[in-house]
């Protein structure tokens with residue numbers, strides 16, 4: 001996986017970066033037509049760049065609805081130009097506007113398998129990292145079960161990428177329920193954790209904001225907007241939260257671009273106020289032997 005830094009010491013990364021900038025979350029309406037979605041995403045990214053945002057984020061599954069019947073049809077292959085319209089659009093917008101794009105997620109085909117994958121592009125338009133969702137969303141509610149693993153194969157590598165706008169850890173939607181991943185990113189010096197997501201109406205109401213606010217580092221979550229016509233109704237509420245849990249910007253459930261100011265000095269202050277990495281007791285957290 002490109003630029004995955006999870007196992008390398010911080011001192012190796014010398015990418016010049018800014019620590020105060022505008023971030024934009026593009027909470028777009030996803031339709032059943034891929035071209036419409038591509039146009040909508042490009043327009044929103046360009047509008048956000050015109051407003052001065054340097055780091056732009058798209059939602060989980062923005063080229064097609066979050067529904068099994070669309071994934072194979074809309075899947076792209078990163079190394080085939082004729083089958084990577086979404087990725088080439090993101091690369092072009094990133095280079096023409098000199099911005100960093102965390103490109104939400106789309107279905108990606110590799111070796112006959114399909115992954116739920118997020119690609120990160122730098123201001124030169126080059127692919128800086130790709131993250132495939134690690135924890136697939138399978139849940140078992142009587143009458144309303146959902147098994148993402150029927151369509152997707154899970155990724156197997158955490159992703160931290162050094163960009164012009166900081167060290168970023170990536171997760172996708174259900175990955176946010178696993179605090180261990182966020183703690184790993186924090187321990188590796190992530191300035192910001194980004195989760196493109198698409199929580200539904202029940203888990204969205206209960207947990208979306210709570211999970212976002214509990215990580216003690218900047219966290220951005222970006223969702224499609226709500227469309228009650230689809231089979232899976234999405235919660236929306238894209239948001240950006242600072243390290244002490246305060247909301248920096250948020251959408252409701254409609255289509256919207258959320259723009260907020262980031263200042264990574266707030267992470268440092270939080271670490272000084274609460275030196276949790278020193279207080280952390282790894283030996284106590286090992287799973288108990290249940291036999």
Ligand SMILES: O=C(O)CCC(=O)C(=O)O
Pocket residue numbers: 060136137172173174175177197198199200203204207
């Ligand atoms: O974990 C949840 O409650 C929702 C997860 C989800 O919607 C997803 O992973 O797409």
